[in-house]
Amino acid sequence: MDYFAQQLINGLVLGSIYGLIAIGYTMVYGIVGMINFAHGDIFMIGGFIALITFLILISLGLTAIPVILLVVLLVSMAITALYGWTIERIAYRPLRHSFRLAPMLSAIGMSFVLTNYSQVTQGARVKPIPPFITGGYTLHESPDGFVIQLSNIQIMVVITTIVLLAIFTWLVSRTRLGRDMRACEQDQTMAALLGVNVDRTISMTFVIGAALAAVAGLMYLLYYGLVDFFMGFVAGIKAFTAAVLGGIGSLPGAMLGGLAIGLIETFWSAYFSVEYKDVAAFSILIVVLIFMPTGLLGRPEVEKV
Amino acid sequence: MTAPSTNTAKPATGIAALLKTAFTNALVALVLFSLMVGIRTEAGSSGQLTYWTRFGELASLVAVVFGGSIVIELLRQWIGPTGAERLVPPAVQSGMSLIGGYLTPALLIFTLLVPVIFYDQRYILDLAILVLTYVMLGWGLNVVVGLAGLLDLGYVAFYAVGAYSYGLLATNFGWSFWVCLPLAGILAAFWGVLLGFPVLRLRGDYLAIVTLAFGEIIRLVIINWQELTGGPNGVSGIPRPSFFGIPLDNSDDGFAAKFGIEYSPTHRIVFLFYLILALALLTNWVTIRLRRLPIGRAWEALREDEVACRALGINTTTTKLTAFATGAMFGGFAGAFFATRQGFISPESFTFQESALVLAIVVLGGMGSQLGVALAALAMIGGFELFRGLETYRMLVFGMAMVLIMIWRPRGLIGHRAPTVFLTKAQAISSDLVKEGHG
Numbered sequence: 001m002d003y004f005a006q007q008l009i010n011g012l013v014l015g016s017i018y019g020l021i022a023i024g025y026t027m028v029y030g031i032v033g034m035i036n037f038a039h040g041d042i043f044m045i046g047g048f049i050a051l052i053t054f055l056i057l058i059s060l061g062l063t064a065i066p067v068i069l070l071v072v073l074l075v076s077m078a079i080t081a082l083y084g085w086t087i088e089r090i091a092y093r094p095l096r097h098s099f100r101l102a103p104m105l106s107a108i109g110m111s112f113v114l115t116n117y118s119q120v121t122q123g124a125r126v127k128p129i130p131p132f133i134t135g136g137y138t139l140h141e142s143p144d145g146f147v148i149q150l151s152n153i154q155i156m157v158v159i160t161t162i163v164l165l166a167i168f169t170w171l172v173s174r175t176r177l178g179r180d181m182r183a184c185e186q187d188q189t190m191a192a193l194l195g196v197n198v199d200r201t202i203s204m205t206f207v208i209g210a211a212l213a214a215v216a217g218l219m220y221l222l223y224y225g226l227v228d229f230f231m232g233f234v235a236g237i238k239a240f241t242a243a244v245l246g247g248i249g250s251l252p253g254a255m256l257g258g259l260a261i262g263l264i265e266t267f268w269s270a271y272f273s274v275e276y277k278d279v280a281a282f283s284i285l286i287v288v289l290i291f292m293p294t295g296l297l298g299r300p301e302v303e304k305v
Numbered sequence: 306m307t308a309p310s311t312n313t314a315k316p317a318t319g320i321a322a323l324l325k326t327a328f329t330n331a332l333v334a335l336v337l338f339s340l341m342v343g344i345r346t347e348a349g350s351s352g353q354l355t356y357w358t359r360f361g362e363l364a365s366l367v368a369v370v371f372g373g374s375i376v377i378e379l380l381r382q383w384i385g386p387t388g389a390e391r392l393v394p395p396a397v398q399s400g401m402s403l404i405g406g407y408l409t410p411a412l413l414i415f416t417l418l419v420p421v422i423f424y425d426q427r428y429i430l431d432l433a434i435l436v437l438t439y440v441m442l443g444w445g446l447n448v449v450v451g452l453a454g455l456l457d458l459g460y461v462a463f464y465a466v467g468a469y470s471y472g473l474l475a476t477n478f479g480w481s482f483w484v485c486l487p488l489a490g491i492l493a494a495f496w497g498v499l500l501g502f503p504v505l506r507l508r509g510d511y512l513a514i515v516t517l518a519f520g521e522i523i524r525l526v527i528i529n530w531q532e533l534t535g536g537p538n539g540v541s542g543i544p545r546p547s548f549f550g551i552p553l554d555n556s557d558d559g560f561a562a563k564f565g566i567e568y569s570p571t572h573r574i575v576f577l578f579y580l581i582l583a584l585a586l587l588t589n590w591v592t593i594r595l596r597r598l599p600i601g602r603a604w605e606a607l608r609e610d611e612v613a614c615r616a617l618g619i620n621t622t623t624t625k626l627t628a629f630a631t632g633a634m635f636g637g638f639a640g641a642f643f644a645t646r647q648g649f650i651s652p653e654s655f656t657f658q659e660s661a662l663v664l665a666i667v668v669l670g671g672m673g674s675q676l677g678v679a680l681a682a683l684a685m686i687g688g689f690e691l692f693r694g695l696e697t698y699r700m701l702v703f704g705m706a707m708v709l710i711m712i713w714r715p716r717g718l719i720g721h722r723a724p725t726v727f728l729t730k731a732q733a734i735s736s737d738l739v740k741e742g743h744g
Contacts, residue, residue, distance in 0.1 A: 035510050045341070052340040055356050075340075082336055094712045101456050102715040104510055105668055108458075108661055109707025116701035121341045124697075125348055233657070237521070240514060275529040282518035282525075289515055290503045 002146045005139075007270045008263070013154045013223065015262020016161040020216035021239035022246065022254035023168070024209030030185045030249035031205050032096070037107035038087060040236015041114035042210045045083055046217025047227040048118055050076040051127055054221075065132060076218055077211040083114075084210025085203055092206075093199070111233075119229040126228040133222060157219045164215060165255060168208070172251065177204055185249070234278060238265070241285040247298020256296060319382070327374040334370035338363055409676055416582060420575040430574045434581055434646065436686045438639055441585035443666040443678040445635030448592055450664065451672035452601065453628035454608030455505075456513040459520025460663055462500075463493040463633040465527065465655035467640025472540040472650050473533070482546045486641050493637025494630040501629035505622055520660055527652045539651025546645045548576060577646055584642060588635045589675055595631070604628050605673075658700065665707050671716055 028036040053072045091110045095102045136151030172178035180201045183191040192198045242261040246253025268280040343363040346356045423429040449457045467489040474480045504515045527534045548560050595601040603624045607614050670677030692699035
């Protein structure tokens, strides 16, 4: 039981990270109708930028950890968002009215570019950082000595996710930008006729998605203490699985799917085998798409001629 | 005097706008590259991260972006608005089609003669075999992507199934290549059906992701099922192919001794060359024949419009399934060939990058065009060889090329979308048959 509770905590934390990435997938899919294959690599870039900012701040002699974290968060969100914007501009916008496989292939190309770009610029080796946020709470100690730990970093990941989700939900449901986004999602032509700047709205979608991925990258860096150039690929597929599981196009669904994938992966590793945890996640993707193509919270898609 | 003034004013604003665009681009590049290029991190010997600055590289990259955007912007103004179809003069067009008509036989004859011309150059022969392997993979995937319009991102899984089928059957049971080759194809096709059956109802991009997941699952299972596959160490000691039962070695009943010629290790290379050439041509021939059959026509119809297909009574699931299985079978053949050529296989060879490479060959070649795929494979693998020393840069360039091709020519170099079979003359249909009037 204690073991189960500990795994539950770990799974929820991992799921929060997946959920943050999944939102980027689901938003872009909802509006442009394409799978942004490079989104996982944006997450990786976010992690790297966070790492470099950390290094610079520490070598500048900053010691106040909350200040460092805030600066790192803002810098990494800003620069990664610019990456998202640039990629949309270069690789996706010219293809918006091309045939349907073109944006997907372009996205795959972009994913290779980003992966190898960070390999070329930062080297192939894993980059570890020392733990910044240490300590935690012991929730329960069983007689046989098993301890349920809730570390501060885990609390931070979950709280950051909740705060960001609140801001994000407000953004989508209450602001002008959110209204434009929802309008573009329903009918781009009609939205354009009614004075919505479709290009700008789509750009902003990529910017927001990338910024959330950057937060996920930072959380990953803090939680696991390392980044490497290849981590975007698998994390990207898992987050996509989460988006599909939650119902692609649905924002609460993405978060829900992320939590589900995080829990499934953690429990699978804990009770079955660590080696096959990725197989489990990928199998879920296949199973969900076969039996529940609309996901948990998605709307059924009507095929139009 | 007004005309010259407007003439001079126009380039002036043009230059201002040009510089502004270039400046903005450079600024964006500066922010993008500032940390990733300007700072280099590395884990030190004690595990402590260190960093050093590379502002020189950063500055030159930003300068390149600045200059590059000026050049691109100038080119754009010079060439004219994009999207305008450039008309090709009829004479050039007919000349092109004349060349096109002779190109295929000429290429085929040249390919047949490659081992004769380059008999002494082992490197070129090896490269030619590699190119032909990718030509075959490209033609196999072309059935799925080019003809049926299904985006398959896990094609390498079938390649892996074929390779491991031959590798394991040959090392465990000692079966010969010629027995295993069809088996490898059948097994790969079987896996294709097994995967395809449940997932082919999905829409295009969902299908892509599912095939990608499937490819990864196969690779992960190969890595982790160590008792069967040897895990990351792979399968080694896979027997070399024999000349229809006669081993191509230096022994007394080897190929050289039997035919009374002097032994040379090149014999095997030449044999492998013709083997893969035959397999590739088989793929090509089957594809061309299938395109003229109802099933091939159904594939092409499916690519153009799935809903219309369904309305016309085509069973889309079986149609997709046959395309998937046919493509998978050729992937399996190519895998078996790969295993016998290398003598050693490991999961390293079957990563997503391979899938993407084959897909890029098909897309670059123009989906559906057999000649285009062959030329694209030559260009792609040849290009990879040029970047041989720059291992990390070549995937970077590959990715950029993929994006640029999609922007520049989304239909590939030789776009081929015309249906293989069509009515040659228009037929008027009686108004009794179509209520709206003439058909």
